[in-house]
Amino acid sequence: MIRALTVLMTLAPMTAQAETLNVATSFTVIADMARNVGGDLASVQSITPPGAEVHGYQPSPRDIIGIAEADLVLVNGLNLDGWANQFLDRLDDVPIVTVSDGIDPLPITGSEDSSEYGAEGGQPNPHGWMALTSAQIYVDNIARAMAEADPDNADAYRANADAYKDRIAGVIGPLRDRALALPEDRRFLVTSEGAFSYLARDFGLTEMFLWPINAEGQGTPQQVRGLIDAMRETGAPVIFSESTVSDRPARSIAAETGADYGGILYVDSLSEADGPVPTYLDLLRVTSETILDSLEDE
The missing domain is CATH 3.40.50.1980 (Nitrogenase molybdenum iron protein domain)
Known part of the structure; x- marks a missing residue:
């Protein structure tokens, strides 16, 4: 039996209903x-x-x-x-x-040698x-x-x-079609956190990142050097950061490699109602468009 809804200070006002x-x-x-x-x-x-x-x-x-x-x-x-x-x-x-029960989870990896990016x-x-x-x-x-x-x-x-x-x-179908039409030399998704493996797979992009999961010690000298070397080797043209972490490491790597800083991606959290990604569909659209707009820019 459903419990009666208790209105708490932490909750936004809801439409009155007898029981939800x-x-x-x-x-x-x-x-x-x-x-x-x-x-x-x-x-x-x-x-x-x-x-x-x-x-x-x-x-x-x-x-x-x-x-x-x-x-x-x-x-x-x-x-x-x-x-x-x-x-x-x-x-x-x-x-x-x-x-998430029933999905086929991808491992946290960044390359054939996952330790190159600090991946677990x-x-x-x-x-x-x-x-x-x-x-x-x-x-x-x-x-x-x-x-x-x-x-x-x-x-x-x-x-x-x-x-x-x-x-x-x-929402995602037309964006995936855009990604699959990218030139081979621009099919790289470089971010701070390795949070985009599923999106990169579906979009046909090679994923690289600074750290595998947001935690303490983000952007260590070893992580920064490993990603700089990888971007120089592959010619990856753009690097992004996520909304819940500092953009400083990504901007520093962009300056060091000559790559563009592509802006902020949203993945782990929605914004407030008046923000850029108040819904999950907004998060998919804004994040994907930010990536594609940068990678399509010659």
């Missing part, structure tokens, strides 16, 4: 997916706020209070949001669903939502979890999920 499925998610991307699947039948809250660095997030007491009345908790898994376990384990009789070979890359096929698996898992938690509305969740998957495909 109260869903908590580990971060904002999953929250937006869940809102599209749940529609008016679900109230969704992200534990991490917009713009937050998801890796190694430190939940506050308010975060814990904010999910106390959850009927369902959605997490990414693949070592991205393990920090949530410290308090999710305290929730009694609340389903905790890993939405063998660990799964957790950013599965950046690929069309994986994102659709996420949506299916969310719909299935909501249907199990609220079986009376299972058909509505399934219909919402199918429509949402069509919208995701409509």
Whole structure:
């Protein structure tokens, strides 16, 4: 039975309803997916706020209070949001669903010698939502979890999920076509974090990066030197940074190699409602267009 929605200071005002499925998610991307699947039948809250660095997030007491009345908790898994376990384990009789279940995870690698970029070979890359096929698996898992938690509305969740998957495909399909038309000598995606393996695979790009996962010690001298050497060897023309990290290392490498600094990419977190990527579809579009606009620029 669905718990009555408890209005908390940490939640934005919701449309009044007699009863909704109260869903908590580990971060904002999953929250937006869940809102599209749940529609008016679900109230969704992200534990991490917009713009937050998801890796190694430190939940506050308010975060814990904010999910106390959850009927369902959605997490990414693949070592991205393990920090949530410290308090999710305290929730009694609340389903905790890993939405990445069923995807074929890519390992964290940067080249044949993954240590060249500081990569931790063998660990799964957790950013599965950046690929069309994986994102659709996420949506299916969310719909299935909501249907199990609220079986009376299972058909509505399934219909919402199918429509949402069509919208995701409509955004990413034309962008993928643009990427596949790039000249061979510009098919490089160089970033600060190795968060774009799934997107790079789908777009036919060779991925290079400074560090594998956002953590302490980003942009060490060894990481910087390794990436400078790799960019000079391959002629990679552009380097980007992500919204949740400093752009200084990427800009420094651009200056050192003569490459362009292509700007900010969004991957781990959505923005506030009035920001550049308030939804997951915006994140896919803005990030992909930023990459392609730079790589197409002769």
